[in-house]
Amino acid sequence: MTTWTDYLTTDSPSSRRQARLGQLYRQWLAFKRNPLAVAGLVIVVALLLIAAFAPLIAPHNPLAQNLDKRLLPPSAVNFFGTDSLGRDIFSRIVYGARVTLVIVLLVVITVGPVGLLIGATSGYLGGWVDRLLMRITDVFLAFPRLVLALAFVAALGPGLENAVIAIAITAWPPYARVARAETLIIRQQDYIAAVRLQGASQWRIVWKHVVPLCLPSLIVRTTLDMAGIILTAAGLGFLGLGAQPPIPEWGAMISAGREQIFDQWWVATFPGLAICVVALGFNLLGDGLRDVMDQR
């Protein structure tokens, strides 16, 4: 046991891997001291587990309609009640975790690399490339995000994929900004000059030496952004422009419960709570990660 801690906390790591693991371990120790951050981590891990094991957790089929049992209040059989088609709301929320996770992951894996590359290129090359790319970024930043996403979905047609595309188109500029700001600092460093003197190509410098150092602040930014992505996706779903029925998407579920809000409050309330909890989880986790990884 102690050998592991010794291996991780040594002052003179003998390999690159040991140094890296040691750093991660120290960050984990700092992270663990922040109860709110740990709460965020627990929520996010719970979301992952629920999405992964949805069939085991959900007591009912999320799509099975049963008109005899429509709009039943929460009970021991239907924890969160049933909706207007007699579907179990708890099961739909459990399966909805998958939809939310898919949207978030798709947006992040498209937006992160694009923003990173644009920002790092812009910051490293400077000159007219920088001016052009930052102008484009400014134009997109000047837009109201949701309204622009709405306009894109209106043009592309409603649906999960198009919602993801629309959110991605509106979400990349802040990443490019962060990556550029980091790059401007990094490129002044002596070791970049050293690599350049050794004859590394510009592409290699950006990709191998600049980008990895931008990653911590980008990871923090992404985590904090996830809450925003979830809220935008839910907003699109609420307007009927995201995932189409009968897919159990949380925003669309709130929209479905709108008509019964005064009589059957549970239909719209529980999906909204799910969104709140998950968004809160990502916000807490992001705050915690920022304190640990991005100390500037």
Added chain:
Amino acid sequence: MTTSNISWGGRSAVWGRIAGRELSTVAITFFGLLLVTFLIARVIPIDPVLAVVGDNAKADVYDAARAALGLDKPLWQQFATYVGKVFTGDLGKSVLTSNLVTDDIKRVFPATLELATLGTLIGVALGVPLGVLAAVYQGRWPDQLARLIGLFGYSVPVFWFGLMGLLLFYAKLGWVAGPGRISVAYQDFVDPITGVLVIDAALQGEWEAFRDAWSHLILPAAVLGLLSVAYISRMARSFMITELQQQYVIAARVKGMSEFRVIWRHALRNAFVPLITVIALSYAQLLEGSVLTETIFAWPGLGRYITNSLLNADMNAVLGGTLVVGAVFIGVNLLSDILGRLVDPRTR
């Protein structure tokens, strides 16, 4: 005499440069906005020509209609026509209302303005004191409260929050009126002067109508306001922490000034300069937040106009609305920059 002339000349030259830079930024951003709305209109899978002539039109009829719509011209020429039209205030006709989009937007915009303005006022009135207290009592309960409200504001979907507000304050407690802007009974009492109902009602002395409109307005405005409290208080806190560490604060304390005066008169005054930008940004964000809020509260504003048009595939109206919201965004940003410079002598 001569020195003052030089300094005045220098100052106006600086202002000229700043104005030039700002204006070129605004022009480029607005151009980008036009380009994006134009391109969105181009990627629609619906063929606008077929929408005019029908599916069974002969080739020559189709081509004639295509030429009439200007779609046979090269893309850059179409874009030039589009820009020209926008600058003459022509955003096309709405299929849904069969009015000019410009007229529709003029009609619905005051309602959104009313909502976003009151929302921002609520946000400033609660958010600034909360942020200041959080900075003064760092780590103590006001700070925790500010943090909690901040986290909540960043995590709650605004449309769900609005629904819950309606459920609690309208259906259960009966403190406020339900969806809509004014009750049907009072609908014809108020003539539009400014288009902002509560102001119009007050101007005409229709106090019954004023109270009715107010009780419709307060809940959606409070819902929007809470979101801006989250943002404004967080920023106010961080600006105040910076100011409270400055030397002039120590100097004021050493001179024996009361802590109240140090915080609220001296530190807050300096923190307010960057806060102007924050408040302006949050105002612009509320215009956007109103898209979803207006849907919940059946509020006849720009947001509901856009979403309604969207659900009816009324692209002229959607893009016109998007353009207006985007233009307001740009305008508010510019205004906050100018205000910031006017208030803060250091930026001149």
